[in-house]
Amino acid sequence: MSRSHHKRLVMPRSWPLARKTSIWVQKPNPSGHPIEMCMPLGIILRDVLGVAHNMREAKRILHSRKVMVDGEVETDRARAVGLMDVLTVGEDNYRCILDTNGKLRYRPIAKKASSSKICRVMGKTTVKGGRTQVHLHDGRNIMVDDALAYKTGDSLVISLPDQSVSKRHEMKKGSLAYLTGGSHIGETASIKEQEIKRSSKPNETSFEDFGTVTDYVFVIGKETDLPLEGES
16 A cells, blocks of 8 residues: 555544544645644545545546635645635535544635634744744745744734735733643633743643643634534
């Protein structure tokens, strides 16, 4: 079996698929998303959304050029679609999120909501010419002029597909956070306090009744930014 597949028994626990229906499952192409935070497009069309009965139908749908990821036409069945990505199939739009069981879900969203996505700032570097390059959670790199206006942990609202930044959500006390890991995965809560460790230990963020490592904190603007209701 080629390296484009791996055994279902060892696929990420975040994939909402049965493990013993067959031996092999498609792997997503390498992308900016960790493999636990994304699934290949062909599997989503066939096993998650159910718009294709088999992979042959999934390929036919993709070759019709009616499938888009983040506003761009996609024909590769192994294309990774991950956390916060917007998937468009014909007239239907979906956003990838994590539910409270830690499973990846592709939930329906309105057409208006499909024109933007929220990305977490993972870091930034200075490039030639003194400009700053901001690194986002989905592998994107965006050039910005004001380096001090962006810090790791903040979130940017970018328009699709042109990738222009329309808004910034700062990681600070009172900000609404969506949790992408830990025992409260898939929940939202307001930040109460942040603790920066001057050591190799991870930074921590505290909420009303619990705390978690800051890497799991994804700042959003409001509850309605994400299609969280229901755990189908």
